[in-house]
């Protein structure tokens with residue numbers, strides 16, 4: 001998958017789960033290729049969302065060109081990455097704060113044939129990205145993980161700049177939380193190239209128009 005390209009990656013967290021396939025397909029018909037899936041376990045973050053079964057159902061429902069970008073907000077992700085890879089994840093992102101076995105888990109993700117992503121909560125410094133061997137994607141949380149619809153944290157823009165300097169152009173830098181046309185453009189300017197947007201798309205009166213507005217603002221179309 002084009003890790004160097006710019007993509008808006010809609011988060012299904014704010015979609016209607018009873019009509020998930022149709023909602024995502026509607027955005028894919030507009031050119032969207034990366035779908036962000038937020039997995040929460042009730043431990044690492046308070047809410048519980050969904051597990052591999054929903055990822056697998058989406059995989060079945062969507063065309064092959066859909067890239068399923070799975071963001072694991074779960075404790076000890078090394079115990080579950082195999083299940084998400086089998087379910088059809090293309091990329092799996094784990095939290096620095098969720099396991100003492102980062103390198104092991106990232107290698108395991110790659111051995112399973114998926115792209116390996118690493119992410120940090122807003123209060124966690126960016127130096128962690130320099131401590132691991134190979135990652136395909138760095139996810140910078142721009143809200144505290146756990147809920148959609150929170151306000152963007154502008155203090156994270158410096159972290160995006162730092163991480164882009166540290167990792168160079170070949171690693172995707174994804175931002176997640178409070179992304180709309182205005183904040184998305186700020187993140188793009190700071191060096192991000194994948195832009196998660198949940199409520200700004202799926203809670204909008206016209207999700208297709210909202211998708212295009214963000215994509216234009218960040219230079220993804």
Ligand code: DX5
Nearest residue numbers: 011145146148149178198199
């Ligand atoms: C939050 C999730 C996000 C969430 C973003 O913990 O990781 O992906 O869906 O939602 P918005 O775009 O509404 O901030």
Ligand code: ZN
Nearest residue numbers: 038071176196
């Ligand atoms: Zn997310």
